[in-house]
Amino acid sequence: MRYLPLTPSDRQAMLGVIGAKSIDDLFADVPAEARLDGPIHGLPNHASEMAVERHFSNLARQNMTASHTPFFLGAGAYKHHVPASVDHIIQRGEFLTAYTPYQPEIAQGTLHMLFEFQTQVARLFGCDVANASMYDGSTACWEAIGMAGRITKRTKAVLSSGLHPHYVSVAKTMAQYTGDTLDTALPELSPGTDSARLLDAIDGETSCVVVQYPDILGRIEDVSAIAAKAHEHGALLIAVVTEPVALGAIKAPGEMDADIVVGEGQSLGVGLQFGGPYVGLFACKEEFVRQMPGRLCGETVDAEGKRGFVLTLSTREQHIRREKATSNICTNSGLCALAFSIHLTLLGEKGLRGLAELNHGLAVQAADRLSQIAGVELVNDTFFNEFTLKLPKEARPVVRALADRKVLGGVSLGRLYPDVDALANGLLVAVTEVATMEDVETFAAALQEVLA
Amino acid sequence: MRYLPLTPSDRQAMLGVIGAKSIDDLFADVPAEARLDGPIHGLPNHASEMAVERHFSNLARQNMTASHTPFFLGAGAYKHHVPASVDHIIQRGEFLTAYTPYQPEIAQGTLHMLFEFQTQVARLFGCDVANASMYDGSTACWEAIGMAGRITKRTKAVLSSGLHPHYVSVAKTMAQYTGDTLDTALPELSPGTDSARLLDAIDGETSCVVVQYPDILGRIEDVSAIAAKAHEHGALLIAVVTEPVALGAIKAPGEMDADIVVGEGQSLGVGLQFGGPYVGLFACKEEFVRQMPGRLCGETVDAEGKRGFVLTLSTREQHIRREKATSNICTNSGLCALAFSIHLTLLGEKGLRGLAELNHGLAVQAADRLSQIAGVELVNDTFFNEFTLKLPKEARPVVRALADRKVLGGVSLGRLYPDVDALANGLLVAVTEVATMEDVETFAAALQEVLA
Amino acid sequence: MSTINQSGWKPEMGSAGETGPATYTGNKALMLEEALIFEIGTIGTTGVDLADAPKVTPRLGNLARHRDIGLPGLSEPETVRHYTRLSRQNYAIDLGFFPLGSCTMKHNPRLNEKVARMEGFADVHPLQPVETVQGALAVINELAVWLIKLTGMHGVAMTPKAGAHGELCGILAIKAALEARGDPRSVILVPESAHGTNPATAAFAGYAVENIPATSEGRVDLAALKARLGPDVAGVMITNPNTCGLFERDMKAISDAVHAAGGYVYCDGANFNAIVGRVRPGDLGIDAMHINLHKTFSTPHGGGGPGSGPVVLSEALSPFGPIPFTERHADGRYTLVEEETASARHPHSFGRMTAFHGQMGMFTRALSYIMSHGADGLRQVAEDAVLNANYILRSLEDVLDAPFAHSGPCMHEALFSDNGLAEGFSTLDIAKGLIDEGYHPMTVYFPLVVHGAMLIEPTETESKATLDQFIGAMRSVVQRAKAGDPMLKSAPHHAPRRRLDETQAARKPVLVWREPEQAVAAE
Amino acid sequence: MSTINQSGWKPEMGSAGETGPATYTGNKALMLEEALIFEIGTIGTTGVDLADAPKVTPRLGNLARHRDIGLPGLSEPETVRHYTRLSRQNYAIDLGFFPLGSCTMKHNPRLNEKVARMEGFADVHPLQPVETVQGALAVINELAVWLIKLTGMHGVAMTPKAGAHGELCGILAIKAALEARGDPRSVILVPESAHGTNPATAAFAGYAVENIPATSEGRVDLAALKARLGPDVAGVMITNPNTCGLFERDMKAISDAVHAAGGYVYCDGANFNAIVGRVRPGDLGIDAMHINLHKTFSTPHGGGGPGSGPVVLSEALSPFGPIPFTERHADGRYTLVEEETASARHPHSFGRMTAFHGQMGMFTRALSYIMSHGADGLRQVAEDAVLNANYILRSLEDVLDAPFAHSGPCMHEALFSDNGLAEGFSTLDIAKGLIDEGYHPMTVYFPLVVHGAMLIEPTETESKATLDQFIGAMRSVVQRAKAGDPMLKSAPHHAPRRRLDETQAARKPVLVWREPEQAVAAE
């Protein structure tokens, strides 16, 4: 087998050194009734690299890919052009095949990068500090709610109706068992969000308010007022960002006094990958750092006084604190954090601003074009690169019909909110730099046809 | 521009240090009439990575690729499955973006690899020594003829009719100017080669005999007799190998006393790439080493006595010897040599033997199947993974007709020998491990249809 | 910041330090110093060219950004070089032996990277209509089938993002099952030797965590466990093979006892690589077990992640598993069970653990690894992993204290303690000595049940020659630790950095880069 | 061979050498020793799994192989590690500044690697029917058009495999043209400063090579050249910008004179990167020039190659260029002119220079590079390359002798000599000192016209910060060379190897590995 270096004679020699007659001796502690005497039945044996590669390329060719069809899906996962150098670098064996940097003297590459990543995320979100990554945006979101609970010693979280429904579901799953109570609501197909509801809900029991920015329907609203009210009542404001590219065009949540800002970093460097692995971004105000989940990389010096980096404040973490840890997370999303960081380094301030402007410009043109179609209404007054259309009929079958016409025409709210009639006609449309005006025209023509 | 780090302010500051008013001052030595005052007209300006990538993927999709069609082309370029780890390694920046190892202390990676490559090639060809690579098989072949001329001080080379016609053309091009005379002939659609002709042609003027093994029609013949006769007359035997995988199944030319063995290494590690870059393999008997063209890597020790490697015997080369050099070659095919060497290391003796056996087995099955088709004759008695079929009609239009049916069904001799009626019905068919029995059946069915 | 010295420290010219003459740049030939992007980049620089944005009237409300973010950019050449230089300061499995116990650092085949990058997988959106992603769903389903058959379990939850997330999945399934039967319980029993994520997970789910005592052999004390079982015990979390590298002989008996007491058995499957193809955990009566695809099935760990932690479930727990998951229909079509269909197809699910469908990019890699090995190769994987570990155990036990050497053969990892080192020398010194020798140290100070623990996991992808050289080097380092060699105490000497001051790092944490004060910048 | 020490030398334990304490393994943390595959592999090992071969009666005549070849195999994990460890002993442009004069080591964009690997280019056979490779032919044709327009020439031969091969192409075209007009000539004039490939090429084509004298300025002596021209002179080979880094001011006058004398002008275009977009060689009257795509257009050099050397041709020489080449038809279709159609479409061709169609994999990369820069970006490339070189020239001329500093601005590279170093110190010592500082040395001892030449080519892809740090380091090293620092004489100290004994290597060459004698193996 190509991955196994031991030769039969090696095995014999080693058994000799060990003083075992056969390999079975080494499994002697396995009770007889649980021992398998040969390969498991009903499973194929080893295969050549060529055979395996063919199997996968046949499966891969059954999928409709974003790059070869007019593509407009978003809803928490966005297609952006990722420079080839990003993938080249993350495939360097020294990054790809390293473990968590437990031995800092020979892990400065990863640690140095994490220190840069933490700084980039903190600045992007307008916060003081950021951690070394979480699994993804949805898990970062419930970790933030849990953190707010630890800080405020309260259990009531108020969730905006504009929060991604998957994020809400994840929080609900956790709340069932952590005893937190969640105040939630469904969004409406209107230009305005439910900030009024949020403001009303904040009281002395409230641990935090959770808002998404831009929200699930693409709407952008100032959260300063919510921050102020929350702080009045000793609660925290958690802002969730699912499209970090937006922050190249609009204010950061931290600038509006959010206490914790979490997000999905997939947009930069990572790609679509059918939903994972992605990378959770987690930032907050300095005062809360000791309640943060996840790993933190910090600066220090070595025995010769040279600057170096280490994992630090581990007393928050499971391997030291065990049942008292701030989270059970261990493996995070390091390599995706690297990809995110490289892409953001390539862009820089100038590139991110330009990319955001390009996304917004194309989205505005697309929104205007599509809303010219008879019966199609643009729900949003404000949006960045994603907006909601109200169709004259249920959106879900429309999306399927568009796919038949080789157009991936957005995400139907019916997919996200299955049993909510009021939302059934809603269609989320994301437009990034990968969409050409011809793509938009193809989409418009197909939509017109499907709606006719 | 994304590849240019200098900022406008850098440029100003640097002009200041230099003491120039503007960049134009630095081009003052260019006569006014030759200076261009702006970007050349009629050419587009810079483009985003995304735009360039799209341009190429659109062009790429206009080509019929070997991996998604039944594929049977050979004639000096063979499709083999290359393990993914080969391409991963050759993309390591330390290999990919290094130059020729002029500073051995920081080029041991490349030099160590070349020493292994030279040993692998020498052993594969059954020779004492090999060099660090040539451009490709065809140029290695005429360099060998030139080398034989230098060694024997003679100018008449006798070329087998089984030598690849492109290799013959290249040698003819050079001979026009070097004053060498070439004794050549056209092949015949018969099981036997023209070794009789070669034996006759060898005389006191002969510098070398050049045979291909297996030859252009896929035939395999023992060259010992030719070696013996050549040596009797003070001439050298040059053997050319265009499919190194064959040597996993058959004797090496060196074992049959060839003096110089050259070849095309594309089969291992390199891939098809529409004809280039490939890698020329060049090996010979130790006594001739100082007449070899190209670079040689040799073992030595460093100041602390540690084993290390350097480029050596450079007094043969252009940068030292100038007009007296053994060749004008400078840049060779180092990275392809690395790919070749990695693939051969992965295979090892065991893998190469197995791969050869697999190729031969499939080829035999295919030959038997295809020659069952009415009017189709198998020319070869002997072959490795490539054989010649005699069709009832001209092969060239047949190949085109097969392509219309999405089968890449071999190379017509009409393409290689345009105006030779006796060869017009010949079809070269190569069968490697990438061909499945279904592919062969598809091919057979299409061929039957086209011939009907 | 001075361009001459971009690395935040000033090398002294001329003085020949113990690792050779200092240099002007601070570089040492191929060991290159590198500054932070904030020190070499500017907000005006970019490594990306973009098409011009169409001129439109913005729809950003009153929130258009005016203030700078402060993100430095680098041109592409500077970017590639920055990260390439950084990468060279890392150790990795591609470079050498990396026997990090419990973490299973085995070879990561490049075929898996190639497969994961096929456009059909890398470039599809998780919310595309299922009709357009049948190939992607097929991958998830095929992997699920393999995992179920390899473990002999009833079902599998594919969405957990890593092992700890999988633990949570399992514990939540247990909690849901108990609540469903109206018998909420409050305690989870966990051995002291357990990985930190076990107690952390149980506590997160609202359980009280109690220790299970161990025998002198390093295994769960069955009698003591039985004694503790009762109506308040929701279940146990047991690692098998355990973190001492031993197989829990009594696993089946433990499961039976826990079940008899109305509890459930969670098995930490991080060490499944030791038994894959030789033992099916399902035959040992467990109810839930996570599988770290980034360990047993070799998806690359990427310097911290991502991982993937599917959880196999017993028939009792399967109904409570999370959504979404894939279903294969008679006609070969695949569909997803998610919010919409859950109520009908999977009514007792405890809900969703993450957005979308889990770590697809890891699924493709793991399936590629599994298909490459096949049922026969995977069995060989376990055998070679265990053979290599025992070879190391028996080749070092004469120089290093192996507390459980008498407990029978070890499984995939060999455990040693720091007993017998010279006064003032510790496991840490041995680890740092191994760094100079060109190895990544083993796992140190885990598990907690052994003093100065050294947990060595070679994995099956190491050759005998590599093990022999390591054993020789380890013996040499241990001898120096016993002899009290001061050079060892100050190791590493050859790494990009000498020992780093972790206390200072924690005392006043510097977690993000800030412009140095003028004063500092000036010097 | 002992598994403990696989690298052919025995590190002494304990003794703290000047580069720090020795180690048991010979490794130094991340600087890892590596053995030869012949020392670690066996002929029974393989890293490739294959389907079983069908059983057939062989058709191999009587030549079936019986004897072993002696090719060691490694498993895939061992293979990846072997080459990864080796790679780390290399310096490369990805790691740092690589100012190798004349070789133009600029950044290699990864986009180009991605494009070249698209299946549609990487996985097509050169002899497929042209109808099935229209996209590949389009790439060749589009690149050809760019090269013609950028140089202002009439035609281009795409097939030459590297610069030297391109030189041969040009010289053969000249020879063919002369013979066609019945005026064979015998001499090619080449400046002493020319690259070795120039005289080697001329000689190979059967010409006598004579030197062209240079002026004290480092340029061709026009008067002397004119004096030598005559009916025996086939042509001249002139490098412009020349290898002293200077633009040949009189290029046009030279061309006119040579043409007047019935000869042709070959221009070595290796330094085209200095003038691309600012000067079109065609406007200087040249007849043929090769372009090293691996220099000006950044295809990676791969530690020695592959390169690609298309040759642009004047109207006079175009009819004699090699086959094959692409033709674009009115309807947008592409065809190939090769043996079959040559007699009709290209009757005067001197023939074929290589099998197939040239370095396709380099064409895709170069075209991607060219399209990315565009006409504006390419012009900027030349300007920044020249700016960087002059910045270095002016920043070092006070410490290093710059023989042609007075000859006007340099182009893309700055030339220095070893005048003024301490007794016994040479250019080589400065080169080795730069290695310790983390740089690849400049080109040394070329061109031959300057004593102890140091030819520094920064290229346009280096930042000012990088140049400033290099200038500082270079000044430091030069001062040590002037002060006679013995530490410099013994440099490098930090590289994987100290200075290597090239004399021994050449005296009794060991070019392939052979089993060590028992004696040796034993020790």
Ligand SMILES: Cc1ncc(COP(=O)(O)O)c(C=O)c1O
């Ligand atoms: C025994 C054990 N359990 C659980 C975990 C946690 O797994 P993960 O890091 O994938 O969350 C690990 C890995 O660190 C482990 O070794």
Ligand SMILES: Cc1ncc(COP(=O)(O)O)c(C=O)c1O
């Ligand atoms: C001036 C000059 N001419 C010719 C050559 C030869 O080019 P190549 O190495 O591509 O054959 C080179 C490159 O080494 C060169 O620098």
